[in-house]
Amino acid sequence: MNVVDAMIADRLQKALRGTVRQNEPMARHTTWRVGGPAQLFIVPADADDLRIALEILAEADCPWHACGYGSNVLVRDGGINGAVIHTGYLRGLEIHPSGRIVAEAGVPLMVLVRRAVASGLAGVEALAGIPATIGGAVAMNAGAHGQAIGDGLKRVTICRKDGCREWPAEALEISRRHCLLPENGFILSAQLQLQPGDKNELARRMLEVLKTRRAAHYVGAANAGSVFRNPEQQAAWRLIDAAGLRGRRLGGAQVSEQHANFITNDGSATATEIETLMQEVAAAVAQHSGAQLEPEVRIWGELNMTGNV
Ligand SMILES: Cc1cc2nc3c(=O)[nH]c(=O)nc-3n(C[C@H](O)[C@H](O)[C@H](O)COP(=O)(O)OP(=O)(O)OC[C@H]3O[C@@H](n4cnc5c(N)ncnc54)[C@H](O)[C@@H]3O)c2cc1C
Known part of the structure; x- marks a missing residue:
């Protein structure tokens, strides 16, 4: 579904003093350095701009995500149907x-x-x-x-x-x-x-x-910190390690050798590889220890490319 049409983008561009871009690759805005394009990428100049952007997006029924440093998000390769509102200019x-x-x-x-x-x-x-x-x-x-x-x-x-x-x-x-x-x-x-x-x-x-x-935490490659939450009274990295997954690789994604709750991108990984590796890790840990690992990272977007603006 393409939820952003050119008219919304145009309206935002006219109304805001900050930045409005279309089809912005999210790999540029996440520490994992993966992720397809956001149909709209908005950087409000200040609080007034933010309020106007939220109003216009609501009127157009356009979903959005707030994004800061992008150090806790996995954006899927198909990108985001909707908007990302980045906080880059809100620096008071x-x-x-x-x-x-x-x-x-x-x-x-x-x-x-x-x-x-x-x-x-x-x-x-x-x-x-x-x-x-x-x-x-x-x-x-x-x-x-x-x-x-x-x-x-x-x-x-x-x-x-x-x-x-x-x-x-x-x-x-x-x-x-x-x-x-x-x-x-x-x-x-x-x-x-x-x-x-x-x-x-x-x-x-x-x-x-x-x-x-x-x-x-120095793992020598792009990552998003701890991928899974620690289950009650347990450390996720220990469970992953005990299941023999340290170093497990899928394409360009790898369970870090240094920190078993980190997944690294060697520069060639896709978001799908990272997400699939996460699923494999969670399944292997469940089988090995019975513990259910829940992602700490937020997952946004679509698996497959859709029509963009
Ligand atoms: C190497 C490394 C080490 C890390 N170590 C730690 C650690 O020790 N402790 C820890 O807690 N975390 C750690 N993290 C995870 C991450 O840094 C934190 O979760 C951090 O708080 C995310 O901030 P961000 O600005 O990158 O948010 P983002 O990743 O951009 O967003 C994270 C979530 O916050 C929401 N959000 C962001 N800005 C806003 C806003 N203005 N309004 C509403 N929602 C918003 C997003 O929508 C998203 O759901 C680590 C990550 C890395 C890569």
Whole structure:
């Protein structure tokens, strides 16, 4: 189904100050470096642009995905019937001496972490090195080393077709790698409250975390981090390893030798190869240990190419 016609694209192009592209290859916008084209690729210039884009897309009944760094998504080879709204221009960041931080969705998480640490604010230093934007980090409740973005989160401004409003963090049912966004809600910005800390100690912790991450996560090829969620009381990588799948290859996709819960793309993989390998891994683990692995990565799009704009 082709849900985007040239008239919607034209309307968006006229109405927005940001970028509107057609048939944009999503391999350019995901860390796995795979994925067919999005029929529409929109980068709103600011909050007003975002609101207008959401309104036009809703009127045209055009589905959309919000996209940040693309480090937790697998876009299928057939591309996306609909729109991708990218947060690339939403980069406002305010850090107040009181520890209050207001960050727009497209701010790289690492920028926020560095600025917080340099300001002597504690609560996000262990998130250093997670490849994320603030929007993606909040949507996934990104976390590591016992810290998660949701810990210091107070309010989230969420836009929908009828406007933007603030939601208290408690309303979003934040839990491990989970955040319940209202339907068709796009995170515009997040407000965090951090605590005062010792700058030197925070910087030491941040560097330590980066070092650990480099050792554990450097897999030498394009990837999307952990592919599967950890089942209750178990580590997905251990289950995958125990099933003898470390190093398993399918075309250009491979279960990483360094980290068994990562699947790498050697540069030639298709999204179908990655997804099929994921299915093989989940089936082999279920057979070996009885554990059911659920994907942590979000899967978007169509298996086969469809007519585009
Ligand atoms: C090498 C590597 C290491 C990683 N390590 C970790 C780790 O230690 N801990 C961890 O938690 N994750 C980790 N990840 C996964 C990933 O970085 C996180 O899930 C991150 O939060 C995704 O952010 P993003 O900006 O890339 O979001 P995307 O991948 O672009 O999107 C992820 C989801 O968030 C939604 N989203 C994005 N922006 C918005 C928005 N503005 N409004 C509404 N929804 C939005 C998308 O629609 C999608 O459903 C790792 C990934 C890689 C590649």
